[in-house]
Amino acid sequence: MDKQTTKNYETVKKYIIDEMCKQDKVFNYLANRHNLAGSYADNLKITSPNEFDLLIEIKLTKFFVTARIESDTQKPGNVKINISEILKKCLENDNTKFVWERLKKLKDDNDYLLQDKFQSWVQGILSKINLHNSYFESQGRSFRLKYTISGPAHTCHVTTEPLSFSMDLVPAVICKSDQWRAKRNYPKEHTSLYWHAIPKPIKEKAGQSNISWQGSYADFERTIIGNKNNLKNTCRILKKLRDRQNYNHFKSYFIKTMYLWECDMQPPEFWNRPVSELVIHMIERWIDYLAEERLPFYWDKDCNLLERGSWGTMCCQLKQVLKRLKGYYESEPGKILNIFLDDDEISKLNSSAPISVVQSEQEEVKIAASLYKHTFLVIYESGDITPSPKLNTVLQELELFPLMQTKQHENIHEF
Template sequence: MSFTEYLKQKLINLQISSNDHKVYTDDAEALIDHVVQELKKKDSTFNDLFDSFNLCGSYLDQVKLDLPDQFDLHMKLKFPFKVTPIAKDSGYVSLCAEYKYISKKEDLQRAALQYWLHSVLKKVFPSDMILRVGGKEYTLSYRPGTFLCAHKIKAVSNKRNLSIDLFSTYEFTGSQWPFTDPPVPQNVRNAYPWLAIDMFDIYEDGTSFIVSAPLWENALIKDNHKLKDVLRLMKGLRDANRTQLPELSSYMMKTVLLHRAATVDWGRDLGELLVEMWSHLVEHLDNGKLEFFLTKNGNLLRRMQPSNRKICLDTAKVLLKSLREAKLANDKFDNMFA
């Protein structure tokens, strides 16, 4: 078996069956729909502000590897007043609220927004909730995430357990992009919105929201099957060596590929592409810098503890050596992937 044939077989092994995916996502959507309806009943302000939920991350890009039991959802809110995004450090914006009737402008405070959302969710979850979905009885519990930036709902049944993280987001049009033009075609920016996400970062203050445009990024890679296969394989390597690759997120690996999506010949051999992209990951870990894809200059690796980055670098180098040797040997591939 050649190295490329081995990788193709691993891709088959890493795939989640469409039936498993549907069963889990159907249950998660039904549970969240119920919670949303209860939130609307319990709090009139939430009823006015809530717009929609959207799946994000690996589900959106269809590169999810693990059992589909953990979901990240963007909870989109809309305010009844004008909100203008203002660029801060690369990758972050403040949201300036303009209150028409009192002629006042001020930056929205993340802590105040999260305290309000927490109080609304506590109205629905004074204690655990029992729900029956898809013939299964789930016990739902709620707790705020770290620093109140995410709201976590756990759903436990005798057949499966689900974990759902809710992140509050605020949507803007492409014409409201406050930075220099991103490496995304104008037609994509016109067609899809971008988001300001309330997500904690220890390096930012209480008025900073993280910029994200999952639909822009998805449009760039959705038809690039080789890129997505390479990303799946990189995630498989990470998952097989998770304890030795602490804090290495799927989005970090995706960003490595996004930076090269328009310049790499993706028609090349799958094994060559995997080795090349993993070597770029090693370079970023070694340099300690991985720029944000949309805004440049910022550094995703800043979110890693320095000691963990060193561990990741050492492990990634060992794996790169193994990949190169396997590609040359074309016969020894055991224990490389989960």
């Protein structure tokens, strides 16, 4: 990610969040933090930096009580959020009655948070700052913004000559370990991490309230796929294959999910195998999932990510791709990389730097830290960046070294 793009992203992010806080005092009170999410945070992005995912966390634990999180038995992988105790606490204090006034408009008669009302609230705030075809200047640059909404994401399309990029702002309710509702057991080795409830729209019957929120476990997933040598390089190659074949409906998260399941099935040293061998293995897995038309959600296997869609054509085409790749592997293994990567990418792959990090260690650290300190800490904890004297020097330059020492010795997680 080049420095100018990083700077532009930071400028627009700060502008939007600051304006949202100015426009709505409840948002200003409840908005906890905002983190880079998606492929960049996972270090799995394969293209130039033109799309960013920004998770805006809403904290409902500021009232000495927490929301009651319940599993949605009708929608595997989803949860329901009951805020009855929070509403009571808000009314007990004159300083938080303004929060009660807002929250009571976002719930149903049984005090369950309605995700469509929640989304409308966020959309209303963004409308107040007039993101649609708006314009602002900062640090000598002009930024033109255009706003759209799709699914749980509020997308801001940014143009600042000669560059353009988009930001997906995804609001989410932050949840703690004692609110864990995934069917997979809570990973006790990562007690400092949090999960989120995402207001992803789902089709409801006429007149039926939408109280079902999608569980999201990105921080945990980052630790699972981290520090696995060639895992991320093969994942990037599969994403390139997906893009070249125009399999746009097979989402990046589906590919990531295949790797999460494979981490369960394989020992850590499995990912030390040659990239070409791992690519063939993972395409075989991909074909298996397509043939069964079933890819279970990692955190709740009753949820099938491939439930919707037709996968037969993709499955047949991938079988032909696999046949050709196996032929190359038997005669000239290195040719597989040439199919997917250009010379510069292959050079980086074969460099002396750790294979799991495409950019240099120092550049990776500075990029992660400049985007958001929390994101950097999660990447560091995942093992993708190996501790070293050079790394400690960079941490000191970025004023992160004391924070890392605190986390290592006290094992705490900053909110």
